[in-house]
Amino acid sequence: MTEDQLILTPNINGADDFYADLLTAHEGLSKAESDALNARLVLVLANHIGKRAILKQALAAAALKPGEDTA
Amino acid sequence: MNKIFEVPLYPYAHHTDEDAAAPARRKVVVIGAGPVGLAAAIDLAQQGTEVVVLDDNDKVSFGSRAICFAKRPLEILDRLGCGQPMVDKGVQWNVGKVFFDDRQVYDFNLLPEDGHKRPAFINLQQYYFEEYLVKRVRELQEQGAPIEIRGRNKVSAIGTHPDHVVLEIDTPEGSYNLEADWLIACDGAGSPTRQMLGLDFVGRVFEDNFLIADVIMDADFPTERWFWFDPPFNKGQSALLHKQPDGVWRIDLQLGWDIDKEREKRPENVIPRLKAMLGEDVKFELEWVSIYTFQCRRMEQFRHGRVLFAGDSAHQVSPFGARGANSGLQDTDNLCWKLQLVIDGKAPESLLNSYDVERVHGADENILNSSRSTDFITPKSEMSRVLRDAVLDLSEHYEFARPLVNSGRLSVPCTYDGSPLNSADALDGPERTRPGSSCPDAPLGDGFLLDKLGGKFVLLTIDADAPDVFEEQGIEVTRLALSVKDDKTLALKDRYLGSNDSGVYLIRPDQHVAARRPSFDENQFRHAIRRAIGKE
Numbered sequence: 382m383t384e385d386q387l388i389l390t391p392n393i394n395g396a397d398d399f400y401a402d403l404l405t406a407h408e409g410l411s412k413a414e415s416d417a418l419n420a421r422l423v424l425v426l427a428n429h430i431g432k433r434a435i436l437k438q439a440l441a442a443a444a445l446k447p448g449e450d451t452a
Numbered sequence: 453m454n455k456i457f458e459v460p461l462y463p464y465a466h467h468t469d470e471d472a473a474a475p476a477r478r479k480v481v482v483i484g485a486g487p488v489g490l491a492a493a494i495d496l497a498q499q500g501t502e503v504v505v506l507d508d509n510d511k512v513s514f515g516s517r518a519i520c521f522a523k524r525p526l527e528i529l530d531r532l533g534c535g536q537p538m539v540d541k542g543v544q545w546n547v548g549k550v551f552f553d554d555r556q557v558y559d560f561n562l563l564p565e566d567g568h569k570r571p572a573f574i575n576l577q578q579y580y581f582e583e584y585l586v587k588r589v590r591e592l593q594e595q596g597a598p599i600e601i602r603g604r605n606k607v608s609a610i611g612t613h614p615d616h617v618v619l620e621i622d623t624p625e626g627s628y629n630l631e632a633d634w635l636i637a638c639d640g641a642g643s644p645t646r647q648m649l650g651l652d653f654v655g656r657v658f659e660d661n662f663l664i665a666d667v668i669m670d671a672d673f674p675t676e677r678w679f680w681f682d683p684p685f686n687k688g689q690s691a692l693l694h695k696q697p698d699g700v701w702r703i704d705l706q707l708g709w710d711i712d713k714e715r716e717k718r719p720e721n722v723i724p725r726l727k728a729m730l731g732e733d734v735k736f737e738l739e740w741v742s743i744y745t746f747q748c749r750r751m752e753q754f755r756h757g758r759v760l761f762a763g764d765s766a767h768q769v770s771p772f773g774a775r776g777a778n779s780g781l782q783d784t785d786n787l788c789w790k791l792q793l794v795i796d797g798k799a800p801e802s803l804l805n806s807y808d809v810e811r812v813h814g815a816d817e818n819i820l821n822s823s824r825s826t827d828f829i830t831p832k833s834e835m836s837r838v839l840r841d842a843v844l845d846l847s848e849h850y851e852f853a854r855p856l857v858n859s860g861r862l863s864v865p866c867t868y869d870g871s872p873l874n875s876a877d878a879l880d881g882p883e884r885t886r887p888g889s890s891c892p893d894a895p896l897g898d899g900f901l902l903d904k905l906g907g908k909f910v911l912l913t914i915d916a917d918a919p920d921v922f923e924e925q926g927i928e929v930t931r932l933a934l935s936v937k938d939d940k941t942l943a944l945k946d947r948y949l950g951s952n953d954s955g956v957y958l959i960r961p962d963q964h965v966a967a968r969r970p971s972f973d974e975n976q977f978r979h980a981i982r983r984a985i986g987k988e
Contacts, residue, residue, distance in 0.1 A: 416835075417838060417841065417842055417845070420835075420838045420839045420841075420842035421842045421846055423839075423842075424842055424843060424846055424853060424856070425850075425852075428853070
């Protein structure tokens with residue numbers, strides 16, 4: 382696996398804990414507030430990744446079209 | 453007191469062409485005495501080509517209109533002999549503030565790169581800009597240059613022929629016909645020329661309206677660019693505050709697409725909006741109010757036989773990024789030397805097709821950039837608004853989000869990558885001076901590089917040998933011999949050599965790079981010249 386390759390195999394230590402954190406972050410928020418939180422989260426994570434090639438693969442993977450260039 | 457835009461600067465005067473039994477024939481006719489048309493005419497007249505500018509009006513632009521002039525157009529104006537008065541009068545700024553809802557989210561300093569004669573841009577009302585161009589026309593006339601402006605000469609019909617055009621022109625004293633070898637249409641976004649010739653104007657159409665106001669006030673707002681997303685005084689829309697010379701402030705309020713233009717323009721509707729923005733106590737006087745509707749689109753081709761389109765007549769962009777008048781000046785900069793060579797018989801007519809290739813590329817770049825700004829400023833869907841607002845909220849707290857904020861990407865010169873006039877890059881040099889690039893300026897002791905390049909073909913040698921003059925196909929190329937030692941700041945080295953010890957550049961009359969190599973190679977540079985004039 383090269384570093385220009387999006388990781389699509391399990392990669393989070395404590396997957397259940399992360400998922401619980403994600404739900405907790407949304408607790409008590411309205412739909413609009415949750416949408417805003419998700420949007421900010423995407424932008425924060427995208428900036429952390431930084432690599433356009435990875436981000437393109439991530440957009441395709443999220444669209445459930447891995448391997449396609451949807452961007 | 454009369455404002456400059458209320459005084460006829462080129463009033464109608466009877467011309468003998470109106471009495472001619474057979475239509476007079478002129479080398480070049482330019483339709484439209486706006487910034488682009490005047491720049492084209494000055495460029496050609498400076499090279500000795502006869503040019504007549506026709507305008508249906510007799511005054512400079514009413515109201516400020518285009519107000520932001522970027523570095524490259526200012527450099528072009530230097531070559532046209534009128535950059536200095538623009539820069540002397542214009543307002544320079546480096547700090548911008550971004551507001552979202554009811555708060556400032558961040559500010560920025562443009563920190564322009566050192567070692568350029570001209571600033572990143574100036575704010576100057578279009579009427580001053582045009583006034584200085586008209587002054588330059590008068591100066592050229594005094595020196596005997598073959599240039600004239602005919603006010604209140606409205607073109608009402610155009611006949612196109614393989615080697616000329618025929619114009620029917622209406623004046624206050626009646627109609628007359630005039631022939632021209634070449635016609636340059638600089639008659640704006642609604643171009644009557646384009647309509648008379650039945651030509652397309654395609655692209656993505658955004659319908660959006662802006663209330664544009666010039667406001668005179670003694671306010672202690674600093675000389676900064678303030679941009680608001682979704683402010684309380686203009687909910688769901690944007691607003692811009694910019695300083696112009698003479699204590700005139702320019703305010704752009706986005707209104708959306710479904711509005712009653714006449715109603716919005718009335719002072720009783722405008723003044724409350726401005727008060728909500730500036731504060732109830734601020735005293736101001738309205739100089740000019742207009743509603744501006746914009747679209748993003750371009751003609752498929754800018755050359756149609758003997759008719760050449762330049763500026764807004766060929767392409768229109770949103771106002772974000774100041775890419776209208778700025779790109780129009782780059783159009784004429786690109787066009788005029790080519791037209792001159794064709795008129796002089798030194799280049800084939802097909803050279804003009806490269807105007808089309810290069811400036812369509814420029815227009816597409818401008819349309820792409822301004823469409824992206826528009827999409828950020830006016831989100832088109834619920835989720836694009838959510839993402840936009842997320843960027844703005846994050847920008848208040850984290851630096852990383854600020855480059856994503858898009859209130860307009862300011863006009864920078866287009867690089868003509870892939871142009872048929874470029875020779876393959878033979879220098880492993882800086883990216884910014886690859887063939888197709890516009891030459892970046894550099895300080896040379898008491899002067900600047902671009903002033904020394906001027907407006908002819910130049911062989912720029914940096915620590916390299918070459919003949920002082922050399923001719924190919926009737927094109928005389930003069931050498932500008934420099935050394936990295938000529939610039940102690942090392943900007944010349946950084947911008948033109950990179951890690952190389954020497955470099956030789958063939959530079960076009962519009963100061964774009966045609967070819968570059970580490971050293972002079974006669975055969976290669978002869979090829980490069982032929983290529984640059986459309987002969988290879």
